[in-house]
Amino acid sequence: MGAFYFIRRALRDIKDNGLTHLLSIGTIAISFFLFASFLLVSINFDSFLQAWEKKVQIVLYLKDGVAKKRILQIEKEIQKQEEVQQVKYISKRKAMESFKRDLAPYGGLLEGLKEEVFPASLEIKLGEPFRTPERIKALAARLNKIKDVEEAQYGGIWLERFSIFLYILRWGAWVLGAVLVIIIVTVTANTVRLTLLNKRAEIEIMKLVGATDAFVKLPLYLEGGLQGLFGAGVSLLLLFLLFRFFSLKISPYLSLYFGQLRLSFLSPDLIAGIMGVGLASGLLGGLLSLQKAAEV
Amino acid sequence: MIQFFQVYKTYPGNIEALADISLKIEKGEFVFITGPSGAGKTTLLKLIIRAERPDRGEILVNGRNIARLKNSQIPLLRREVGFVFQDFKLLNHKTVYENIALVLEALKYKKREITKRVRQILRVVGLEEWVIKQTPLKLSGGEQQRVATARALVKSPSILLADEPTGNLDPGLTVEIMNLLEKVNHLGTTVLVATHDTNLVAKYKKRALPLYRGKLVG
Ligand SMILES: Nc1ncnc2c1ncn2[C@@H]1O[C@H](COP(=O)(O)OP(=O)(O)OP(=O)(O)O)[C@@H](O)[C@H]1O
Ligand SMILES: [Mg+2]
Numbered sequence: 468m469g470a471f472y473f474i475r476r477a478l479r480d481i482k483d484n485g486l487t488h489l490l491s492i493g494t495i496a497i498s499f500f501l502f503a504s505f506l507l508v509s510i511n512f513d514s515f516l517q518a519w520e521k522k523v524q525i526v527l528y529l530k531d532g533v534a535k536k537r538i539l540q541i542e543k544e545i546q547k548q549e550e551v552q553q554v555k556y557i558s559k560r561k562a563m564e565s566f567k568r569d570l571a572p573y574g575g576l577l578e579g580l581k582e583e584v585f586p587a588s589l590e591i592k593l594g595e596p597f598r599t600p601e602r603i604k605a606l607a608a609r610l611n612k613i614k615d616v617e618e619a620q621y622g623g624i625w626l627e628r629f630s631i632f633l634y635i636l637r638w639g640a641w642v643l644g645a646v647l648v649i650i651i652v653t654v655t656a657n658t659v660r661l662t663l664l665n666k667r668a669e670i671e672i673m674k675l676v677g678a679t680d681a682f683v684k685l686p687l688y689l690e691g692g693l694q695g696l697f698g699a700g701v702s703l704l705l706l707f708l709l710f711r712f713f714s715l716k717i718s719p720y721l722s723l724y725f726g727q728l729r730l731s732f733l734s735p736d737l738i739a740g741i742m743g744v745g746l747a748s749g750l751l752g753g754l755l756s757l758q759k760a761a762e763v
Numbered sequence: 764m765i766q767f768f769q770v771y772k773t774y775p776g777n778i779e780a781l782a783d784i785s786l787k788i789e790k791g792e793f794v795f796i797t798g799p800s801g802a803g804k805t806t807l808l809k810l811i812i813r814a815e816r817p818d819r820g821e822i823l824v825n826g827r828n829i830a831r832l833k834n835s836q837i838p839l840l841r842r843e844v845g846f847v848f849q850d851f852k853l854l855n856h857k858t859v860y861e862n863i864a865l866v867l868e869a870l871k872y873k874k875r876e877i878t879k880r881v882r883q884i885l886r887v888v889g890l891e892e893w894v895i896k897q898t899p900l901k902l903s904g905g906e907q908q909r910v911a912t913a914r915a916l917v918k919s920p921s922i923l924l925a926d927e928p929t930g931n932l933d934p935g936l937t938v939e940i941m942n943l944l945e946k947v948n949h950l951g952t953t954v955l956v957a958t959h960d961t962n963l964v965a966k967y968k969k970r971a972l973p974l975y976r977g978k979l980v981g
Contacts, residue, residue, distance in 0.1 A: 472868075668854060671852075673865060675852070676842075676869055677870060678869030683869075
């Protein structure tokens, strides 16, 4: 008679009082679902942001007719900025060639294209620590002021707002997480107390025939823990189904606008963590209700 | 062996259930606790398994000092003492089998052993196989009485306490239950029977401890 015996008894308690437990597991699952979806969204935004940060560069378009010497001078000047990792000169000709390469399938249309149409530019890669929207914006503003520079361009300025949003999202997730623990503890404590009431006669008899305290209480602790675990499991399953649906049906459309989206589900570590939190807070709830009913 | 030394028990509301009880019951004895309703018979039996605590006095059961027993020791005491409750205390939503098996589960018996012992004890108390799957409320009073007795006996206690075991039974069933208790006693178990039935006591010629208003008389 090992752990399984007690788990079986806890499961029987849950089954005997199905509706109450269904409600509490449902409540726990909903709260977990909210928490986990905040987490999931913030993780995906985060990796989206990181992917962008890797690619990020500033393109400095030069005014027409700037002398080669002056361009080298500008390059040196830029190189001196601490944020800058690499500067690459793209001549008018190169710009046209790469444009043609990109649009090769539409070949015919490009026949008469002259290289004069394309401005020469400097492509600037930033050092890793400086690839944040704020730093990029600041650097671009400085570069814009250099003489003979037409315009400093960089993609995805809207990501700036994005990173603030992400910050809020992450905090939201942790606040929700804290609320979640409170909810689970309260809900499981209550259902365990109900079980305790329902099983009063059985518990009394078990004790009268010589059952130890641990024997009587262990299934009740486990009952709390299992509720937390089931709630977490149900919410993750639900979230996973929703995630699959989203990544199969909806993200192809989004890719049209945002480029290739690589969505990922919660990592195994996080899943284990969420299940662990469910289990632990459920056990805590069980513990609390049994503490209150000290003398069963 | 059971010994009481000047034991007192008062319930909340200043109800004096037992006063100045001293007694000694040897191992293997068969003893009646007699007296009218309210005399304190049930209270006396409950003190033996520490379902109630005495206010004063000492109680020894199988060498244990019951009044000063640590909480962790109570289960050990209760394993040695079987109790047939006056109101049976059967779980009505569980089958007869589950009711009896519960005791052995609580004592951490293996599943195979539990099945074997439950069947065995049901035969001992004279219940047939079909009863196993019934819930107690579907059974007659006499059958319920036997289930309650079986549950008390299944853990092979060295002491059996039976509270009004013939309380609601017709004369025929009363004889059967008493025969069962005597059989158990012959197998070495100390048996205490609480009863208000003076005819029963007269008929069986065992030692009787008469209680009256919480005091041992005669
Ligand atoms: N839990 C309790 N709280 C308060 N008073 C109680 C309690 N249990 C018993 N009493 C009182 O203690 C006295 C003795 O009760 P007890 O049950 O021991 O009598 P008894 O001899 O078993 O009676 P009966 O033959 O009716 O079962 C009675 O006056 C009863 O009302
Ligand atoms: Mg009584």
